[in-house]
Amino acid sequence: MAWSGTAGFSHVSVKQRRLQSRMSLWNFILALRSSSLFSSDWTLASRMQGRGVRCARALSLFLTPARFPLGRRFPLFSLKISLGQLGSGVKNFELEYHFVSQLKTWTEAQSYCREHFTDLVTIYNSNINQLLFSMAPNVDDYAWIGLYNDRYSWKWSMEGKLFNVGSTHEFLIWANGQPDCVNANEYCVALQGQTQMNDRPCGASYPFLCYNASSTSYILVMESRSWSAAQSYCRTYHTDLTSIRSKEEKSIITLTLNGSGVQYVWIGLYRDPWAFWSDNTTSTLTNWKPYEPNNLYLDEYCVSFHLISGKWSDGWCGSRVRFFCFTAVTKQTVVKMKLQSEADMHSTEIQQQVSQQLSGLMLSEGLTDFRIRWRKVQSYRDDQSKKQDVDGGCKTEV
Ligand SMILES: [Ca+2]
Ligand SMILES: [Ca+2]
Numbered sequence: 001m002a003w004s005g006t007a008g009f010s011h012v013s014v015k016q017r018r019l020q021s022r023m024s025l026w027n028f029i030l031a032l033r034s035s036s037l038f039s040s041d042w043t044l045a046s047r048m049q050g051r052g053v054r055c056a057r058a059l060s061l062f063l064t065p066a067r068f069p070l071g072r073r074f075p076l077f078s079l080k081i082s083l084g085q086l087g088s089g090v091k092n093f094e095l096e097y098h099f100v101s102q103l104k105t106w107t108e109a110q111s112y113c114r115e116h117f118t119d120l121v122t123i124y125n126s127n128i129n130q131l132l133f134s135m136a137p138n139v140d141d142y143a144w145i146g147l148y149n150d151r152y153s154w155k156w157s158m159e160g161k162l163f164n165v166g167s168t169h170e171f172l173i174w175a176n177g178q179p180d181c182v183n184a185n186e187y188c189v190a191l192q193g194q195t196q197m198n199d200r201p202c203g204a205s206y207p208f209l210c211y212n213a214s215s216t217s218y219i220l221v222m223e224s225r226s227w228s229a230a231q232s233y234c235r236t237y238h239t240d241l242t243s244i245r246s247k248e249e250k251s252i253i254t255l256t257l258n259g260s261g262v263q264y265v266w267i268g269l270y271r272d273p274w275a276f277w278s279d280n281t282t283s284t285l286t287n288w289k290p291y292e293p294n295n296l297y298l299d300e301y302c303v304s305f306h307l308i309s310g311k312w313s314d315g316w317c318g319s320r321v322r323f324f325c326f327t328a329v330t331k332q333t334v335v336k337m338k339l340q341s342e343a344d345m346h347s348t349e350i351q352q353q354v355s356q357q358l359s360g361l362m363l364s365e366g367l368t369d370f371r372i373r374w375r376k377v378q379s380y381r382d383d384q385s386k387k388q389d390v391d392g393g394c395k396t397e398v
């Protein structure tokens with residue numbers, strides 16, 4: 001797609017349909033076919049044979065009783081299942097990508113994307129990276145993407161739960177100028193001067209402080225190890241690297257370290273580098289330029305996309321550059337099923353039973369946002385003569 005830029009507002013958009021949306025629906029249909037709902041008395045005949053996954057977005061499934069007496073007319077009911085936003089991480093939407101040719105800081109760009117589209121872009125794989133690369137102008141400049149490095153979001157080795165350790169924390173006190181993530185390479189925390197904290201390279205070797213839960217004691221190990229080797233040691237011989245969860249606990253730790261003469265000592269605080277995307281989804285893809293990320297001038301916590309190479313750099317979040325947004329367009333997918341039975345399908349009780357079973361099945365497949373509706377359509381014979389109509393095509397309602 002060609003990029004056309006003019007002064008002021010301009011952007012290009014590209015749509016990309018996520019393959020998972022079809023696959024997940026197809027898996028759902030396979031699950032339907034193998035479920036108890038369609039066994040024994042019921043024979044499921046899919047008229048979609050040979051069409052494969054391409055057509056799975058809207059599919060007519062036929063339920064016919066195994067002992068279907070020829071020549072008899074039975075009411076034919078259509079069951080319409082509307083799938084909205086799917087649950088359990090199943091993405092049933094199309095993503096549209098936008099290159100916005102306005103100069104904004106990372107935060108301004110984020111607000112702009114949230115106002116006009118969905119959010120700053122998340123790059124899940126190299127195909128998306130390539131797509132963004134192809135839609136932007138081929139110039140030696142940068143554009144923001146949604147990735148950022150949050151130097152105040154930490155976890156305890158013992159808990160693994162994210163929490164904020166900013167400059168106002170009650171008892172977790174950063175040493176002057178910390179955390180500074182030197183060389184974009186400091187993701188583990190050591191106590192410095194026994195009371196204050198400093199983020200340090202996890203590979204550095206320091207003495208460390210284990211916690212033993214069964215004796216409620218703190219053990220200073222005077223052997224120098226990397227943070228993860230220290231963690232393994234503590235987990236093997238005690239409980240874990242120590243947490244500091246209260247003022248009282250901090251006082252005990254200070255007492256334990258008193259007189260030891262250690263400059264740095266590992267504790268259990270750590271964080272994952274480049275763990276956050278603006279839209280709170282997760283992607284493990286990285287595509288750094290050589291020598292990046294480097295946290296130049298200790299002030300580069302946002303990620304920009306090099307337009308001429310498609311590679312990423314960490315940059316100062318206050319720089320004003322162009323940016324990539326995305327829109328998630330939620331699709332409603334309709335699955336129509338036709339049921340024929342000797343049972344009285346007029347009976348709301350029977351309809352409810354079938355609906356309940358279907359609901360249970362769909363929930364167990366991780367589908368949460370759906371609606372099931374019953375509709376009487378036509379008799380079996382009428383249906384046969386209108387087979388073409390019934391087969392229909394793939395249809396997606398937005
Ligand atoms: Ca540091
Ligand atoms: Ca950099």
